[in-house]
Amino acid sequence: MDELEQVSRLGATCFKVIDDSLIEPPRDELWCRELADDIQSRGLRVRLRGSIRADRVTDEAIRQLKRAGFFAFSCGIENYSESALKRMAKSARVDQNLQALDVFKKHGIYVQAGHILFDHGTTMEELRENHRRMSDYVWTISKGIFSEMYAAEGTPFTRLLRKRNLIDANDDGTGNRNYRLAGEDVVQAYTGLKRWHKSHLRLYDKAIDAVSAPKALEDEELVEFHALATELRRHDLAFMELLLEAVEPGEHDVDGLVDAQVARNKIKYQTLATRVDHAYASAGLVYDADANPFFG
Numbered sequence: 001m002d003e004l005e006q007v008s009r010l011g012a013t014c015f016k017v018i019d020d021s022l023i024e025p026p027r028d029e030l031w032c033r034e035l036a037d038d039i040q041s042r043g044l045r046v047r048l049r050g051s052i053r054a055d056r057v058t059d060e061a062i063r064q065l066k067r068a069g070f071f072a073f074s075c076g077i078e079n080y081s082e083s084a085l086k087r088m089a090k091s092a093r094v095d096q097n098l099q100a101l102d103v104f105k106k107h108g109i110y111v112q113a114g115h116i117l118f119d120h121g122t123t124m125e126e127l128r129e130n131h132r133r134m135s136d137y138v139w140t141i142s143k144g145i146f147s148e149m150y151a152a153e154g155t156p157f158t159r160l161l162r163k164r165n166l167i168d169a170n171d172d173g174t175g176n177r178n179y180r181l182a183g184e185d186v187v188q189a190y191t192g193l194k195r196w197h198k199s200h201l202r203l204y205d206k207a208i209d210a211v212s213a214p215k216a217l218e219d220e221e222l223v224e225f226h227a228l229a230t231e232l233r234r235h236d237l238a239f240m241e242l243l244l245e246a247v248e249p250g251e252h253d254v255d256g257l258v259d260a261q262v263a264r265n266k267i268k269y270q271t272l273a274t275r276v277d278h279a280y281a282s283a284g285l286v287y288d289a290d291a292n293p294f295f296g
Contacts, residue, residue: 001038008044014216017050023061032064039068047071049214055092057100062107072110072211075100079116080133081126088119088149101137110226112212113140119149120166120179122186124248131240138237141211141229144204145236146197151177174293188247192254196239199262200269206287207232207276221283228276
């Protein structure tokens with residue numbers, strides 16, 4: 001708190017709290033209240049962004065953290081299918097994830113919801129479940145439509161893949177081991193969503209950066225960036241629905257489907273890119289991030 005106060009007195013107003021899970025025992029609702037009391041007693045007017053586990057979210061904790069100055073959280077929702085969460089050994093259940101998102105929305109918190117859409121056991125039913133829930137919670141901020149379980153060497157997940165002879169290659173250049181998926185329809189969905197995602201990759205990264213890597217923005221500027229990210233998400237989900245409908249009956253020209261949709265939406269995405277550029281210019285921001293290494 002002394003460090004926060006010192007830097008605030010020098011003019012800083014927006015801070016990212018680096019902690020994978022802000023509320024872990026012995027931190028609790030009382031700790032959140034004391035944190036807010038301390039910040040307010042020092043007269044600090046700060047914006048804070050942090051990370052929190054869905055199963056640690058309570059209405060009172062978020063109410064107090066909002067009072068402390070938290071305006072955004074990243075939260076590893078990961079998957080909206082109970083079977084997928086169990087397979088991935090995630091501790092939170094779907095109902096806990098949904099409850100956490102409802103609490104965040106109630107208190108006006110921006111949420112970057114981490115997702116793991118694909119792993120070695122993904123099914124078409126799980127993809128449909130995820131599409132339905134993503135559509136219900138379209139307001140959450142997400143870096144595009146595609147994501148997969150990272151298979152790093154030395155992890156239990158990678159050891160499981162190797163034990164089942166599912167590893168296809170040693171490394172894709174990022175430390176991620178490529179592995180096989182279950183079922184041709186899932187492979188087609190994976191291929192299509194990844195190809196679509198890559199077509200708009202830099203726009204995704206740029207559109208959400210103002211919130212995911214927080215900047216000292218005015219309220220109306222945050223609203224504008226969030227609206228742009230939400231609009232991108234709606235377009236993604238419309239494509240995902242189209243792809244899942246095409247794959248299930250046995251459609252195999254996924255590349256052709258993606259190319260046709262990219263071409264059909266070209267002007268729409270150019271317009272969105274222009275609007276994102278305008279939002280950056282209006283806020284006095286410059287985007288100079290390196291390309292995402294996972295989609296080279």
